[in-house]
């Protein structure tokens with residue numbers, strides 16, 4: 001777990017400024033790298049069955065016990081492992097079981113960051129900050145390294161797993177709706193809608209590398225007969241027509257204003273006149289808590305480094321929607337996803 005300083009430490013470091021607050025970020029940075037290493041070693045999976053001695057654990061993950069012990073001890077201090085006082089054996093904590101091992105957790109999301117996004121940062125952050133854009137976008141890099149696309153889609157799906165149950169509750173979807181999930185990738189949101197409404201049929205529209213993961217998501221949830229996948233480029237290929245609902249989740253941050261207006265127009269043409277467009281993303285100007293503000297700041301920098309874009313201001317996105325012929329009807333935020341907002345729009349009459 002990220003280190004949480006106690007009340008006295010917060011007072012001394014953050015209020016009185018009498019001890020160096022940046023040390024918290026040093027520990028946090030080391031924690032992220034350590035967690036990434038533990039995931040790479042499959043350490044948590046190796047402890048899944050029962051508490052295990054250091055020697056047995058070291059043999060399972062093919063490490064020297066003397067090398068593994070400091071890693072385990074740091075993970076104990078961070079709250080990912082516990083060490084039994086009487087036997088000295090290590091075990092996973094509830095946090096690890098729920099969020100790193102559970103199929104609905106974020107292990108694959110962190111793995112994607114560790115293996116793809118942070119190495120991409122190392123190579124591109126400086127250039128992106130100095131010039132305003134990375135040498136190439138993360139999507140272009142993934143196209144050159146197609147074997148990593150699955151890791152990306154599994155990572156996006158892990159993040160979606162956390163949010164999908166809450167988000168679909170906010171979607172006003174007729175029970176027999178035809179839905180298009182534009183840039184729907186792994187298909188988790190389309191599948192969540194199909195699970196909730198037995199009459200919903202959904203099309204996931206994305207580039208070819210997402211197909212296998214999207215169809216796998218549908219199969220595992222038992223809704224394959226109502227989910228289809230269309231491979232294409234949403235900027236040029238036909239999206240189809242007469243959809244009742246369109247989802248555009250975590251896509252607008254990859255584009256500038258004119259590109260987003262053009263995409264919204266294409267979606268409007270694919271909707272029925274009384275259809276709905278739901279746009280989900282992290283928008284500037286929506287954060288109300290320290291964690292939300294930090295999250296929007298973090299993803300804003302990430303979108304610069306990975307896509308040459310930014311976390312768009314929510315008023316800009318609303319203006320682009322209006323320019324494309326939509327009326328924004330509502331906006332929601334989510335306790336379980338700091339910084340994420342959902343805009344509800346419908347074609348203006």
Ligand SMILES: C[S@@+](CC[C@H](N)C(=O)[O-])C[C@H]1O[C@@H](n2cnc3c(N)ncnc32)[C@H](O)[C@@H]1O
Pocket residue numbers: 139156157160182183184185186205206207210232233234235248249250251254
């Ligand atoms: C950040 S992911 C979002 C996936 C999903 N909507 C979600 O919210 O978890 C962005 C998706 O957009 C897709 N994408 C990017 N550019 C695209 C394009 N020009 N045409 C079709 N799909 C595209 C990517 O393949 C990826 O699956």
